Amino acid sequence: MNLNINFNRHIRKLIVGIAAFLLSLNAFSQNDTVYTVTGDRIVGEIISMKLGVLTFDTDYADKEFQIEWLEVEGLVSSRFFVFYTLDGRRLIGNIKYVEGSERIVRVHTFSASISVSLYEIVEIKPVESKFKDRIKVLLDAGYSFTKSNSTHQLSISANANYQTEKWLWEADYNKVGTYQEQIDASTRTSGGSNFNYFLKGKMFVFAGMEFLSNSEQKLDLRRTAKTGIGYYIFRTNRWYLGTGAGIARSFEKFGGDAPVSDRNFEGMGVIDLNAYDIGDLNLKAKFNLYPGLTAKGIRVNSEFSMKYDLPLEFYVKLSFIHDFDSDPAIDVSKSDFVFQTSIGWEWD
Structure with a gap:
């Protein structure tokens, strides 16, 4: 009998001790x-x-x-x-x-x-910080329909990034398609993944892979592997401006009546601007320059976006993407651009 009483007392003491410990943890976190x-x-x-x-x-x-x-x-x-x-x-x-x-x-x-x-x-x-505190995901989509010629236009994009004290990983995907009865669809699909490792001070090294297909330019696939070193010229609470330089290896496959494929080494220059403390407005601009090393010509990829935050983590976004190739492998347009309006949701 006494053994049971003593055992119960020990159990009660253990429970009280655990409760006090948990309360102290809560007090510490607050x-x-x-x-x-x-x-x-x-x-x-x-x-x-x-x-x-x-x-x-x-x-x-x-x-x-x-x-x-x-x-x-x-x-x-x-x-x-x-x-x-x-x-x-x-x-x-x-x-x-x-x-x-x-x-x-x-x-x-x-x-x-x-x-x-x-x-x-x-x-x-x-x-x-746990995994969920370090990851950020944005998903958005847009749709339009023109009754007079039965034209549908659909855009989908996604972006995810994960950052620690020493490195940043980012991936993105974007697709725009125009579909009309009895006419071949016009589509543009792009995406990629990039990894930044932060060095001492404002410098970092980067490596990544990006891809693009564009029916307007008869480009079935352009795959570009890149690596280099970057530097934050400015980085404040309101905006940052970064730049970088490196080398890239590209593979291109063009369709059409006479399919062509090509591989080249290219130089690389980057300018990246992000202004994120303008009330609920966020502005981004990015320019990638690829001068040819083993072939003549120069490529320029540019992107501009404006995002306005709404309640419940929703947002509306306007974006403009432009691709330019001064010397395409086949006789097609040297440039193409896309203008998108979309609504999205952010998990941060």
């Missing part, structure tokens, strides 16, 4: 503090800061809420984060607000205590 420029002090959990917005979670709110980064005066957290700065540094440590200063914090790394202005910090990520 131990970050945000100071705002209006004098408010908010206690909760820092989720991340990117694209000029701090995402924060509290016990008293049903869901995470967001604060404009310029509205944040200071942060305090004993947890470890990765802090990305304007000058390309990646600081790993916890953070403490220097009260009485204007947006100055101290990042305590493993080896030093570093004073940093919040104006210099462009991104914050928890060290313990």
